[in-house]
Amino acid sequence: MCSRIQRLTVVLASASPRRTELLEQGNIKHVVMPSHSEEVITSQVPSQVVEELSAQKAEDVYQQYEKKNAGDFLVIGSDTVVAADGKILGKPKDKEEAYQMISMLQGKAHQVYTGVTLLIKKDGKKIRKTFHECSDVHVYPMCKEEIREYIATGEPMDKAGAYGIQGAFGMYIRGIEGDYNTIVGLPLARVYQEMKEYIY
Template sequence: MKYILASASPRRAELLTEMGLDFTIMPADTEETITAEKPGEIVTCLAKEKALKVNESLVLADNYCIIGADTIVYYEGEVLGKPEDKDDATSMLLMLQNRTHQVYTGIALCYKKNGQEKLLTFFEKTDVTFYPVDRFDIKAYIESGDPLDKAGSYGIQSGFGKHVRSIKGEYTNVVGLPIGRLYNELLKAKLL
């Protein structure tokens, strides 16, 4: 089976490598348009869009699996994507500190095996609670540049992880790819 990651995220690539998959990176060139309302549906639709876009450009005949993924941070009915700038990142982190929010990652597996093409989608949700974080720590973190390319303006695996009080759910989901769930879905679909 040939695996293709439809994402340019270095974090997702690291997680797939940790999972033991040999894969090719082929980022999807799509405009992310949110048409769903529920957070699980949003990430699933966006992941599906990415996987199908890569599938359109493939010339492989059989035995491949495209892995599309999308992650959002969700807090009190609001989707928090990547920040527009440092001020936006500051606002997000001030809003999230000392509170619990949800991280959703949607996965789409677009695959062809034994001549049959199929699509499997699912999502994972993790609750994350932060300790209170003072403005100095938030400003220092933002100046590092790390939050500017991350949903919700933080990376749990990098400088902001020290502010996490608790996690309920899969840790790697918060990083951007729930590898436990992904591995089990690949097993169930007989794609490993």
Template sequence: MTPSNLILASRSPRRVELLKLIASQFETIPSQFDESTITITNPNELVKALGYYKAKTVFDEHPQATVIGCDTIVSLDGEVFGIPKDKQHAVDMLRKLSGKTHLVSTGVCILSKNQVDQFVVETKVTFYKLSEEEIEVYCNTKEPFDKAGAYGIQEKGSLFVESIEGDYFSVMGFPVAKVNQVLKQYKW
């Protein structure tokens, strides 16, 4: 397989940036899969399914390629935190995460005509106790509105993080080291 046969089924600039650590040549084709059709409530099963269907939707149009699909969610006490719908939703999420340890799950599917690899990487993230002012100021930026759990660990959201147990890059939405290990099976 040549690197030009690799497709990232995502519009995320963070995933693009991280995949460049593995492959110098690949295409980016955002998946048009309707995530609302999946009603799974278990966080790991949900991100696993979403990663698969995002990859499958693009793979169906490019069956000679190897396609990577990903999805990331935040969960706390069984409640799933996706991307906030609006500012109030972001504020509510950050209030709930304040001072607590939550789980970030990133599901990945690597799909080719001969092979399917799926996995979930879990990372525990603990937030400092956040003031209402910190939450308000942060939610007045653009950062919370395209990220699961309403924060970006690689941006100003990093100021909320007291500790992390697991894969930092998975919290960014792309567990680059694990993806690299799996892609080795594809002769990369």
């Protein structure tokens, strides 16, 4: 029997409005509790980095939430990176770095990785699931003026890889291979499949 009554509290370990919107889109009730843990990376492999960071965020929030709340719950930790030619592109520190990043991306394909860690407290036991999804993004060629104009919108400055696919940069996306939501920041369908046996 397939139940759709949510029986477990879901805690999103992220302040990202985009991740909240995706969970709401899936009708998954949740509370937001951002992680404030220091990020420690021991790898340069994009898939490993996002899994590692998602686990750190989930663990931090799991401990915070457990101290203040009784009962079972599920924490979602997530992290997204953009990789071009195997190099991880984080959030640009200034406009010039944003220009360099977009220059690397324009006219070719790159990858977006999102790692997810689910930490579930169920019947007093702690269960962990960590995985990642990867999507390819193909970008049309952009001239210098187009890049500068996009940077002037301010949109790139808080985005990994210096762009947001759901914003003004969308007009330069030739196509994608994979899950669009992975690029936005949370592979909703995979997350749902992994956690539904615990929350319903």
